[in-house]
Amino acid sequence: MNLGELRREYSRTGLRRKDLHADPMRQFELWFQQACDAGLGDPSAFSLATASASGAPTVRTVLLKLFDQRGFVFFTNYASKKAQQIEENSQVGMLCHWLPLERQIKITGRAEKIPTKESAKYFATRPRGSQLGAWISPQSAVISSRKLLEGKLCEAIETLAGGEVPMPEKWGGYRIVPETMEFWQGRENRLHDRFCYRKQESSSDWIVERLAP
Ligand SMILES: Cc1cc2nc3c(=O)[nH]c(=O)nc-3n(C[C@H](O)[C@H](O)[C@H](O)COP(=O)(O)O)c2cc1C
Numbered sequence: 001m002n003l004g005e006l007r008r009e010y011s012r013t014g015l016r017r018k019d020l021h022a023d024p025m026r027q028f029e030l031w032f033q034q035a036c037d038a039g040l041g042d043p044s045a046f047s048l049a050t051a052s053a054s055g056a057p058t059v060r061t062v063l064l065k066l067f068d069q070r071g072f073v074f075f076t077n078y079a080s081k082k083a084q085q086i087e088e089n090s091q092v093g094m095l096c097h098w099l100p101l102e103r104q105i106k107i108t109g110r111a112e113k114i115p116t117k118e119s120a121k122y123f124a125t126r127p128r129g130s131q132l133g134a135w136i137s138p139q140s141a142v143i144s145s146r147k148l149l150e151g152k153l154c155e156a157i158e159t160l161a162g163g164e165v166p167m168p169e170k171w172g173g174y175r176i177v178p179e180t181m182e183f184w185q186g187r188e189n190r191l192h193d194r195f196c197y198r199k200q201e202s203s204s205d206w207i208v209e210r211l212a213p
Helices: 024-037 081-088 116-123 128-136 146-160
Strands: 045-051 057-063 066-068 071-077 091-098 103-113 171-185 193-199 206-210
Touching: 024 066, 024 091, 024 103, 024 171, 045 081, 057 071, 057 081, 071 081, 071 116, 116 171, 128 146
Parallel strands: none
Antiparallel strands: 045 057, 045 091, 066 071, 071 171, 091 103, 103 171, 171 193, 193 206
16 A cells, blocks of 8 residues: 555645634634534544653543633543553643544643542533443553453442442543634645634633644
8 A cells, every 4th residue: 555645635724824823722622613513523533641650641532522711621440550640740632533524623731630529520421331341440440351341340339239339539520721722724735824822821811822733
């Protein structure tokens, strides 16, 4: 297969400074809504990059479950590899890619645990199967077989006997508090539009800069 032939022009639309909201969260909201309206599969899925204290990076997909002026919230296992890395180094990267719209949003910031109460509120809204899955899976640990998980699932179903699934102690949300947010729109001849919002140190205002593609 000749991967060099796998290419296309990006020509849907452009991004102009005058179209951008002064507030990057409003701009995110607009693009997120447009990704949902376009019927893209899993528009809330994003790539989350974390790094150990020594700088060794890892990346994986997680689901965005909430965003507001404070940042972006996802849920996970607090003993997972990503959680271990966040404990060592709270700096993370977040990438939303909506390729059919020829767009990506690249965010950098710091991840912090959300209050247990807020995680519990969300946990209670999850489908029972997802609640049980979170309960029994030692996420990121080496396990001997799938059978082990299935056995634990049967045990949990029996033990709980239809009762409420309590939120596991090692499960909850992280909020990514953004420090930079870059909006990327594909353009012809690889001359893409990129605008990066950067938080000013002295105030809560954002500076917007155009970056070369
Ligand atoms: C579409 C999709 C959505 C996912 N959403 C989550 C999620 O919200 N939380 C999570 O912990 N893992 C999620 N995962 C699984 C992660 O990608 C990853 O396998 C898991 O969190 C373990 O990562 P770690 O070992 O780096 O901590 C998702 C995977 C995919 C493909």
